[in-house]
Amino acid sequence: MAGAAPAQDRLDTVVRIIAQSMVAEVCSIYLRRASGDLELFATQGLKPEAVHNTRLRPGEGLVGEVARSAAPISLSDAPTHPSFSYRPETGEDPYHAFLGAPLLRGGRAIGVLVVQNRSERRYDDEEVEDIQTIAMVLAETVASGELLGQEELRDIEVAPHRPERLKGQRFAEGLAYGHVVLHEAPVAPENLLAENQQVEEIRLREALIGLKANIDGMLEGGAGKLGGQSFEVLETYRMFADDRGWNRSLEEAVRTGLTAEAAVDRVRNEHRARFAKARDPYIKERLHDFEDLANRLLRVLAGDRPGERDLPDDAILVARNLGPADLLEYPRHKIRGLLLEEGSAASHAAIVARALQIPCVGRLMGVRDRLSEGDLVIVDGETGEAYLRPRPDMLSAVQSRMEVRHQRQAEFAKLRDVPAVTKDGQRITLLTNAGLAVDLENLDATGAEGIGLFRTEFQFMVSEELPRLDSQTALYKLVLDTAGDRPVTFRTLDIGGDKVLPYLETEREENPALGRRAIRLGLDRPALLRLQIRALLAAGAGRELRVMFPMIATVDEYRAARELVDHECDWARRRGRALPAMLRVGAMIECPSLLWHLDALLPLTDFVSIGSNDLFQYMFAADRTNPLVADRYDPLSPPALRALAEIQKKCADTGTPVSVCGELAGRPLEAFALLTLGFTRLSAPAGGVGPVKRMILSSDLTAARRGMTALLGSSSASVRGELETLARKLNVAV
Structure with a gap:
C-alpha cells in the first residue's frame, strides 16, 4: 500500500492479497462516487474489463444493500437472494457464496469489500x-489517500464535500468564516492493527474502568464538568458505559487484531451508520450519547487533556451544545464563530458569545454529521444560517457583507463620544x-x-476551584480601576439552574430553574455570599x-x-478596614411575584434593575434554555410590555432609579x-451599544410614547410588527 506504484496497481495487489488470505476465488472493491453510485474499482476473479465500467445505483444489488444497511451480508447462494442484481459484464455467474462488508468512514459507507466462492x-x-x-x-487507507491519490479521492464520497446551506436560529449577531473545529472532536486512531492482542485487551479494559470512574466522579460532584448538562444525562452516560452489547462489541473488535483505539473507532462507525438511518428522534439522540461516550473513551486511551488542542487562527467552533464555561476554555483570539445543534438565544453559551462578539447560529440539526x-x-449571525463548504461566489458575497459591517462599525465608533440624547432632548444613560x-x-x-451589569459568576465558572478572597478582590478592583469614575454595578453570584460549578456540591433537583439558585443559594450558604461581599467591599474601599x-x-x-452586607460592613469597621465612600445596594426584578410587592420592596433599595431574560421566562412559564419552548413568546407582547410599564411607573412614583440589563436592552x-x-x-451587551445609541439619537420620544400607549391595549400575542411600523413612521433607526 505504501509503495510507489500507480494507484490502480496497488488496488489490484490489495484484492489479490485479500483473495489469497481469505481463500476466495473473487475479491472486489467498490467505492462510492459523489453521485452515490458504487463503482467497481478493483477485482480479482471477475472480468478485468468490468473495472470502472460496472456501477450500481444506491441500494442496487447485494453490494448496494451492504452499503445501505452499513452491515456485513453473508450468503451461501447469492443469486437466489431477492436483492441480487445480475451484471453480465462482470462474469460472476458461477459464484454462489457471497460475503460483503461496508467500508465505513465517519459513519458513512464509502465503499464495499466483497469476497465470493463458487461453492455454496x-x-x-x-x-x-x-x-x-x-x-x-481499507477504509482508513482509502480516505487518507495512501492507496488512491488525492486526484482520485476528489470524486469519491469519503466525507461530505458538497456545498450546503442550513437554516437555524440567530444566537449572536455577526458574520464570520473560517475552518471547522469540532468541540470534543473524535480522536483518530494512529495505529489500526495490534502488535500484541493481550496488551490491547488490557488497555481497553483499563480505559473502560477509567471512563466509568470519571463519570462516577461527575455524578458524585454534580453535572458541572459536562458544562451544565443535567444529572439525568450523566446517569444515561453511566448506563451506556455499562451497556453489555457496547462493551462486548469493543472486546470482540480487539480480538480480531485491532488496537484498542481502532476497536472503539470501528464500533462507533458501525453504531453511527446504523443509527443515522433511524427516523425516531429518541434513537437519534441515543446515537449522539454513544458517539460522545466513544469519543470520551478514545480521549482516555490517548491520554488527552482538555484545553491542549492546537486551533487554527480562524476557528469556527462546532458543537452539539456548550455549557457556560466551555466556550471560555478556548483561546478567544482564535474563535471566529460558533455553530450549535441545540441551545437557545437565551442560553449562557449564547450570552457569552454575544459578550465576546462571536457570531453564533444555533438549532442547526445534524450540523456535526455534515462537517x-x-x-x-x-x-451568518444576521440571517441565522450556516454555509458548509461554500462556493467561491458565496464566500466572496459574505466577504463583501463583512466589509459593509466593518464600515457600519466604523460609523458606530464615530458615535462613541456623542452623548445619548434623543431628538426631543431626553438624556439616556447607556451602559x-x-x-x-x-x-x-x-x-x-x-x-x-x-457597567450596568457585571456578572460575577463567570469568574467562578471558569475556575477549577472556588476563587479565593484575594482573587475575587483583585478582579473587582481591576473592574473598578478600569471604569474610573464610571459606575459599575456588581451582581452577586448567580449560579444554579443551568449554571453548575464542578467543585460545588449540589443536590439533584427536579426543576433546577425553579430551584435553589442565585440569591437562594447565597442565603442557604451564607459563607459563600459573605466571602464575595467581603471581596467587593475591599475592592470598593474609598469609592462608590x-x-x-x-x-x-x-x-x-x-x-x-x-x-449580610451590614454584617460585613461591621466586620470591616471593627478591624479598622476602609469601606466604600458610597455603598448602594439594589435588587434585580426577575421574579413576577415582586410585581405585586414593589410598594414594600422599593423603599428598602437604593436602585433596582430588571433582568428581562428571567422575568419573561417565569412570566410565560417557558424555560429559556429549553429550545422546545424558548420561542413560545415574544418579549414585545402586551403582557410583557405592561409588566415593564408597571415597574417603571412604581419606580418613578417612589423615586427609585431603575435600569434594564437583560438582552432586551441591546436590540x-x-x-x-x-x-x-x-x-x-x-x-x-457591548455589540448592542452602538446600534442602540444610533436609535436613541434618531428618536423623538414624545411622539413615540403616544403610539406605544395604544399598543399596550392590544389583544395580539405580539406588537412587534406594529412597533416596527411606528419606528419607520418616525424615522427611528431600528
Whole structure:
C-alpha cells in the first residue's frame, strides 16, 4: 500500500492479497462516487474489463444493500437472494457464496469489500470478523489517500464535500468564516492493527474502568464538568458505559487484531451508520450519547487533556451544545464563530458569545454529521444560517457583507463620544454588560457610560476551584480601576439552574430553574455570599460601590441579603478596614411575584434593575434554555410590555432609579420600546451599544410614547410588527 506504484496497481495487489488470505476465488472493491453510485474499482476473479465500467445505483444489488444497511451480508447462494442484481459484464455467474462488508468512514459507507466462492458455502463468524477488520483498514487507507491519490479521492464520497446551506436560529449577531473545529472532536486512531492482542485487551479494559470512574466522579460532584448538562444525562452516560452489547462489541473488535483505539473507532462507525438511518428522534439522540461516550473513551486511551488542542487562527467552533464555561476554555483570539445543534438565544453559551462578539447560529440539526475537521464554513449571525463548504461566489458575497459591517462599525465608533440624547432632548444613560476581564476593553471602545451589569459568576465558572478572597478582590478592583469614575454595578453570584460549578456540591433537583439558585443559594450558604461581599467591599474601599442581588422573589429575601452586607460592613469597621465612600445596594426584578410587592420592596433599595431574560421566562412559564419552548413568546407582547410599564411607573412614583440589563436592552427595536415606556437607563451587551445609541439619537420620544400607549391595549400575542411600523413612521433607526 505504501509503495510507489500507480494507484490502480496497488488496488489490484490489495484484492489479490485479500483473495489469497481469505481463500476466495473473487475479491472486489467498490467505492462510492459523489453521485452515490458504487463503482467497481478493483477485482480479482471477475472480468478485468468490468473495472470502472460496472456501477450500481444506491441500494442496487447485494453490494448496494451492504452499503445501505452499513452491515456485513453473508450468503451461501447469492443469486437466489431477492436483492441480487445480475451484471453480465462482470462474469460472476458461477459464484454462489457471497460475503460483503461496508467500508465505513465517519459513519458513512464509502465503499464495499466483497469476497465470493463458487461453492455454496456459509462463511463462518471468524471470516465475517476478518473481512470487517480488513474493510476498516481499507477504509482508513482509502480516505487518507495512501492507496488512491488525492486526484482520485476528489470524486469519491469519503466525507461530505458538497456545498450546503442550513437554516437555524440567530444566537449572536455577526458574520464570520473560517475552518471547522469540532468541540470534543473524535480522536483518530494512529495505529489500526495490534502488535500484541493481550496488551490491547488490557488497555481497553483499563480505559473502560477509567471512563466509568470519571463519570462516577461527575455524578458524585454534580453535572458541572459536562458544562451544565443535567444529572439525568450523566446517569444515561453511566448506563451506556455499562451497556453489555457496547462493551462486548469493543472486546470482540480487539480480538480480531485491532488496537484498542481502532476497536472503539470501528464500533462507533458501525453504531453511527446504523443509527443515522433511524427516523425516531429518541434513537437519534441515543446515537449522539454513544458517539460522545466513544469519543470520551478514545480521549482516555490517548491520554488527552482538555484545553491542549492546537486551533487554527480562524476557528469556527462546532458543537452539539456548550455549557457556560466551555466556550471560555478556548483561546478567544482564535474563535471566529460558533455553530450549535441545540441551545437557545437565551442560553449562557449564547450570552457569552454575544459578550465576546462571536457570531453564533444555533438549532442547526445534524450540523456535526455534515462537517469534518478543517472544512470551510460561513457563520451568518444576521440571517441565522450556516454555509458548509461554500462556493467561491458565496464566500466572496459574505466577504463583501463583512466589509459593509466593518464600515457600519466604523460609523458606530464615530458615535462613541456623542452623548445619548434623543431628538426631543431626553438624556439616556447607556451602559454595557460585562462578566470577564476581557470585557473591560469594550468600555472605551463602545463609549458606554459604565457597567450596568457585571456578572460575577463567570469568574467562578471558569475556575477549577472556588476563587479565593484575594482573587475575587483583585478582579473587582481591576473592574473598578478600569471604569474610573464610571459606575459599575456588581451582581452577586448567580449560579444554579443551568449554571453548575464542578467543585460545588449540589443536590439533584427536579426543576433546577425553579430551584435553589442565585440569591437562594447565597442565603442557604451564607459563607459563600459573605466571602464575595467581603471581596467587593475591599475592592470598593474609598469609592462608590454598587451591589445588587439576583432573583429576589420576596421582600424578606432582600432584607436577609442586605443584613449580610451590614454584617460585613461591621466586620470591616471593627478591624479598622476602609469601606466604600458610597455603598448602594439594589435588587434585580426577575421574579413576577415582586410585581405585586414593589410598594414594600422599593423603599428598602437604593436602585433596582430588571433582568428581562428571567422575568419573561417565569412570566410565560417557558424555560429559556429549553429550545422546545424558548420561542413560545415574544418579549414585545402586551403582557410583557405592561409588566415593564408597571415597574417603571412604581419606580418613578417612589423615586427609585431603575435600569434594564437583560438582552432586551441591546436590540434597537426592543430598546426603542423600553424608551417609549419611560426607561432612561439601559445596559446592553457591548455589540448592542452602538446600534442602540444610533436609535436613541434618531428618536423623538414624545411622539413615540403616544403610539406605544395604544399598543399596550392590544389583544395580539405580539406588537412587534406594529412597533416596527411606528419606528419607520418616525424615522427611528431600528
